[in-house]
Amino acid sequence: MVKFEINDLNIWFDSTQALKDVSMQILPNEVLSVIGPSNSGKTTFLRMLNRMNDLNPNFRMSGNVMFEKEDIMKIDVELLRRKIGMVFALPLPLPLSIFDNVAYGVRMHGLTDKTRMAEKVREALRQGYLWDEVKDRLTESAFKLSGGQQQRLCIARTLAVEPEVILFDEPCSGLDPISTAKVEDAMVKLKEKYTIILVTNNVKQAARVGDRTAFFLNGELVELDKTDKIFTAPRDKRTDGYIRGKFG
Amino acid sequence: MKRNPHRTQNIAFFFLLVAMLLIVVPVSLIVVIIIQKGLPAINWQFLSDVPRQGMRAGGIFPAIVGTIYLVTGAIIFALPIGLLAAIYLSEYSKDNPLNRIIKLAIVNLAGVPSVVYGLFGLALFVVFFKFGASILSGSLTLGIMILPIIITTSREALESVPQSFREVSLSLGASKWQTIRHIVLPNAIPGILTGTILGLGRAAGETAPILFTVAAFYLPQLPKSIFDQAMALPYHLYVISTQVPNVDEKIRYGTAFVLLALVLFMNLVAIIIRYKFRKKKKW
Known part of the structure; x- marks a missing residue:
């Protein structure tokens, strides 16, 4: 069973093509690293998977992305985003307390029971390795946390929704x-x-971190293989050049 | 002659100062004169009694009540509609030429002379809908007049909420409406209240829109329903200043003082609410 199957995916913003003929599979319970220089289309690729690209009015696409054998453009977008969580490049807490940040997603999906909510928040913060640092200050503004804590809060917030997939967009930049x-x-x-x-x-x-690694360049998927293979014996010389730091 | 940077700086500073004084001095003079000449008129009878002896004595209570009714009515009408329109324009409407023209038109409507709104209110509410000259007609006319102000400031407040907050909320599977309701709106409330304050002041002070739609020249009893006519402070001020001879200066300035104080008081309420929301803001 594959998690994602991507077939001949092309993406344009206005007349600029951001992704060109990308086809690949993503397996369940793997960590797939996506590398490439800036402007290579890797973030566009990531934002395709939970349909965040839809927010851009100039977005156009061809090809398809199947999530568990279903076309993501045909899945209800809110349901899709519940199953596919995202952590952004910068720590982006919502302007709420620490507790409410973690509770936000679950609350929006209709959970009102306070005891259950408290359990979920505690569990999510534990999984994000933040519980011990914030357990006494849950009502404080999330903006009072340090940058690293904020990013782990964002991870906990994503985990609280209990997704199946988590997309990380340069989470440590x-x-x-x-x-x-x-x-x-x-x-x-x-x-x-x-x-x-x-x-x-x-x-x-x-x-x-990665089990497998995908290398993107100028909107094309150059190579996708086991991480040790990419880093020891890449097939494409552009991959070799990038990981040796010759460009990008 | 050599250029002296110190001197050019002094010259620039001088002109900036003059410009500032040109604004501050007249405004403070207005306030000072109104307080100085109006304050002696203020007493309990002036605030609570009806006008007597052809408005040359007695109080201005019906006008105070009328203005409060009119402003309240205008806000009740304009704030919800303006806010909903602003949400639509900032969150839902696509960025195309038609919508840009609509936004521009709304901004420009804020600059339309108030007497035009008065005529419009007369034609639509008084005559066409047959509300007659009434508090309802006046409130609706004032409401329409302040709609552009409320829409424009609310739209700016909504648009100033960072896009990233919306993305985070959507990425967690919240719907667009949930995102607006729980993330965008709470953070835009201070800006929306600023627009409401501006609208309040304008609605309380304008004479022309109420002239044809509600204002009574002299009506010593209080209105009993929204279909009654009412007195209003700005119109009353106009009447005792120009239409009735031999009104004591004290009464005229006293009326102006009450109008000023009333607007200030209503603004103060909105400012306190805004301050409460700003303090709750966590970023």
């Missing part, structure tokens, strides 16, 4: 090395339960 390590630890643990797709600018992070 604004974080210091220690916070980055904590976020990476969380990701590795999460793959037991979730399918994870990690877009990253940090080639070493892709090597550390």
Whole structure:
């Protein structure tokens, strides 16, 4: 059973083509790293999977993306986004308290029971490795947390909805090395339960975390293989050049 | 002659100061004169009694009540409609030429002279809908007059809520309406209240829109329903200043003072609510 099957996906914004003929499969419970220089289409690819690209009025596409054998354009978009969570590049807490940030998604899906809600929030914060740091200050504004804590809060917020897939869009780009390590630890643990797709600018992070790695360049999927293979014996010389730091 | 940067700076500073004084001095003079000449007229009888002796004595109670009714009616009508229209324009309407023209037209409507709204209200509410000269007609006319202000400021407040908040909310599987209701609106309330404050002040102070639609020249009893005529402070001020001879200056300035104080008081309420919301804001 594959989680995602992507067939001949092309994406344009206005007349600029962002993705060209991408076809690939994403497997359940794997960590797929997506690497490539900026402007290579990796974020566009990621935002396609939970249909965040739809928000751009200039977005056009051809081809299809199947999620568990169903065309994502035909799935109810709110249901799709419940199953496919997303963590953004910058820590983006909502202007609410720490507790309400984590509770937000669940609340929007209709849970009103206060005891259940408290359990869910606690559980999500534990999974995001943040519980011990915030358990005494749940009513404070989420903006009072440090950058690294905010990003783990965003992870916990995504986990609270109990998705099947989590999309990470360069989740450590604004974080210091220690916070980055904590976020990476969380990701590795999460793959037991979730399918994870990690877009990253940090080639070493892709090597550390990913089971498989996809390399994008100028909107094309250049290579997709087991991570150790990509990093030891890539088939394409452009992949080789990128991971050796010759460009990008 | 060599250029002296210090001197050019002083010259620039001088003109900036003059411009500022040109604004501040007349405004403070208006306030000072109204307080100085109006305050002696203020007493309990002036605030609570009906006008007597051809409006040359007695109080202005019916006019105060009338203005409060009219402003309240205008806000009750304009705030919900304006807010809903603003939400539609900022969150749902697509960015195309037609919608851009609509937005521009609404901004320009805020600059239409108030007497035009008065005529419009006369034709539509008084004559066509047969509401007659009544509080209802006057409130609706004032409401239509302040709609553009409320729509424009509310739209700006909604659009200033960061796009990223919306994306986060949507990415968690919230619907568009939930996102607006729980994320966008609460963070736009201070800006929306600013628009309401501006609208309130305008509705309370305008004479022309109520002239044809509600205002009574002299009506010593209070209105009993929204289909009654009413006195109103700005129109009363106009009447005792120009239409009735030999009105004591004290009474005229006293009326202006009450109008000013009333607007200030209503603004103060809105400002306090806005402050409460700003304090709750977590970013």
